[in-house]
Amino acid sequence: MVSAVGRGEVDVARPMVEIRDLRKRFGDVEVLRGVDLWVSAGEVSVIIGPSGGGKTTLLRCVNGLEKATSGSVRVGGVSLEDGDLDRVRRRVGMVFQQFNLFPHLDVLGNLTLAPRRVLRMRRSEAEARASELLRRVGLAGRETRRPHQLSGGQQQRVAIARALMMEPEVMLFDEVTSALDPELVAEVLDVMRDLAGSGMTMLVVTHEMGFAREVGDRLAFIADGVVVEEGVPADVLGSPREERTRRFLDRVLR
Numbered sequence: 001m002v003s004a005v006g007r008g009e010v011d012v013a014r015p016m017v018e019i020r021d022l023r024k025r026f027g028d029v030e031v032l033r034g035v036d037l038w039v040s041a042g043e044v045s046v047i048i049g050p051s052g053g054g055k056t057t058l059l060r061c062v063n064g065l066e067k068a069t070s071g072s073v074r075v076g077g078v079s080l081e082d083g084d085l086d087r088v089r090r091r092v093g094m095v096f097q098q099f100n101l102f103p104h105l106d107v108l109g110n111l112t113l114a115p116r117r118v119l120r121m122r123r124s125e126a127e128a129r130a131s132e133l134l135r136r137v138g139l140a141g142r143e144t145r146r147p148h149q150l151s152g153g154q155q156q157r158v159a160i161a162r163a164l165m166m167e168p169e170v171m172l173f174d175e176v177t178s179a180l181d182p183e184l185v186a187e188v189l190d191v192m193r194d195l196a197g198s199g200m201t202m203l204v205v206t207h208e209m210g211f212a213r214e215v216g217d218r219l220a221f222i223a224d225g226v227v228v229e230e231g232v233p234a235d236v237l238g239s240p241r242e243e244r245t246r247r248f249l250d251r252v253l254r
Contacts (some may be wrong), residue, residue: 002065009252015074016041016170016201017062020073024057032059033225034071039170039218045241046216046233048209048246055205056223059176062203064090090118093163094172097179099155101147107158108143114208115165126165153184154163157191172194173204174236209253221245 003080017039024032032054034108039045047055060066062073064085074081075088101110111130115121122128134140136158147155163171172174173192175186189211196202196215206212219233223242229236229245237253240246 004006012129015039016043016076017045017074017203018074019058019062020072022058022073023069024054024061024066024174025069030069031225032061032068032071035222035225035227037220037227037230039203041201042199043217044196044204044215046212046219047203047205047222048207048219048248049222049228053223054221056174058222059094059174059203061203062170063094063172064089065094075249079182083133090166091169092172093166093168093170095163095174095176099147099152099179101155101158101162101204103147106144106146107139107150110158111162111165114138114162117165129165130161133164136160136164137161140235150165152180152185153187156180156184156188160188160191160195169175170201170203174204175205175207175209177206177239207252209237223248 015038019035019037021216022032022035032198035054035058038044047058049055057066061068062075064080068145076091078088080088081152102113105113108127108130111133112123114128114243115129116123131143134142138155139154139161142150142154150158172242177188185208189208192204193215194212204216216233218230219236220226220230221236229240229242236245237249240249
């Protein structure tokens, strides 16, 4: 694997996420058709591709929200099929297109609910960690705000902080800027850049090609449920080998 400029070397000997021949069928429709993909510890792997190509389903299989029809997913060496699913989920944080914040809770309540209930974290410890993470995502002092009092970009940054509260080893991002107004996209991408720079292992589905080129260590183009092309982002985006990749990039980059 090739590490991105300005980031440390990734650990090629230790795949943090390992996906082998993953298939997922919904009734008669096979959404994933034999996906092979791995993400090394400390690596940012970016997934691009057309809508309906299987990208979201792939992420949902990685954290166990969807059960694979066949194939295998391993996170930190633990198989989702054979291991403790709750244990694996605690190692994986996921941020969705929609913010999914609890509207009846303030920001502090949204961040501390899961750690206190699942990890049995003391209130004082949870609140201290929440305040630290809010500073990290640029939202210090917003602890008592309700979601409706925040902009879309602020809500998404709260969602990222909430995922980090569980101290995950892997972060999954599913088109986290797609529901935002263009002027709010940059603030969320800046938080993701900071996470990447800190060495967080990340699997990112996005249409933000500049982010993919700048931050990604690897890039996979997925269409029709298969990995069509994979490589260093600059190579895939600048000189795609496959005609299917070229057609997609011609539309999104022009």
